[in-house]
Each structure stands twice: as C-alpha cells, then as structure tokens.
Amino acid sequence: EAQVTQNPRYLITVTGKKLTVTCSQNMNHEYMSWYRQDPGLGLRQIYYSMNVEVTDKGDVPEGYKVSRKEKRNFPLILESPSPNQTSLYFCASSRQYSNQPQHFGDGTRLSIL
C-alpha cells in the first residue's frame, strides 16, 4: 500500500528540548515536503526537497531543519522548540516536476509547553 508514514503522531514536550519528526514514503518519490497547519492559516510549507541532498526553504522555515540523505526519508528537526511551533505537521511526497498528487501522511500533533 502506498504510504507516507509520520512518527510520532502525537508529542507533548517542553521548550528547548530537541526533537525529530520522522517521515518515510514507500512510493520512490523524488519530491518531499513538510507543512504545518494552524487554525485560520491553513497549510504553510516549511521545507521541501526535490531529491536526495537537495532541500530548500518554504514559506515558514525559521526554527526548523531538514535533511534528505535517503530518498525515502525526510525528517523534520526542531533544534530548540518554542511554544509558537505548537501545530499540526504534515509530510507529503510526489513525483518530481509532476502534476501528480502529493500524498500526505496523517499528521503529527506537536504541543510545546
């Protein structure tokens, strides 16, 4: 089954404690992306990757890091989380340069106290 898998699904943590949200896809997609979803603001793109070792900023990259060492994985790293990063996070993947749909994971709800 084609899947984008995010872990953890839920996390409550404290300010300043480094955390990583993992994202893995099994569709051999070149393109992967991270979004955050906040009430009234919709989905906003954090970072995206066109292929292995190629990443670029989206609209709201501040406070986040990513890496793409393997095609299937695209982890999102919060080095020093702050309360304003409390949000619902989605990872997505698709073929590169394609109008084919982005496949989304089921989301990770982060609460930073």
Add this chain to the structure above:
Amino acid sequence: QKEVEQDPGPLSVPEGAIVSLNCTYSNSAFQYFMWYRQYSRKGPELLMYTYSSGNKEDGRFTAQVDKSSKYISLFIRDSQPSDSATYLCAMSLNNFNKFYFGSGTKLNVKP
C-alpha cells in the same frame, strides 16, 4: 495580504444540494490549481487539479479557474453526508516545488 484566501465556513447544506466552494488569489503567476479534501484527523487528499483557466469535471465534482479574476471554484453536485470534510484549495507555479494553500472551508452535509 495572504497569497490565497478562502472562506473558512462552516458551510452547512442538506443532502442532495449543490455546493460551491471558492478561493481567490493574488499571484497571477500561479499555473496549477488544486482542490484537496481533508477528513478529521487525516491528511489532505487530492480531489482535482486544473492547469490554467477553464473547467474540469470528474463525477460529481467540477473545478473552475478564472485567471482573469484570480478566482477558482469547486462545485459538488448531489452532495452526500460522506462529502462532509474540510476542502482546501492549493496553487503552484509552473515548477511544482512550492505550494500555497487556502485556510480551508469546512463543509457539513446533513442527511
């Protein structure tokens, strides 16, 4: 000003009604226009996409793009309770690397 504006609703209609969902945008360079459906506690799933202006129909769904007005619409005919979800519009330039989403319209179809 946000790149993409969408009325958050909620929009409540009786089963069988025709639903109209709309978005406006500010960047005339957008080329691809998409509609996603998002059920509670799930990720968005693509419903339809269109390139440039025009109409596209898929079953009960019709997507319209009016680039001159910077306005896109999604019509749902014969709406069903299973259509109850949040609908997100999204747009992209001609390179498919950055995507801009509306805030979503919550639709409730009452049996």
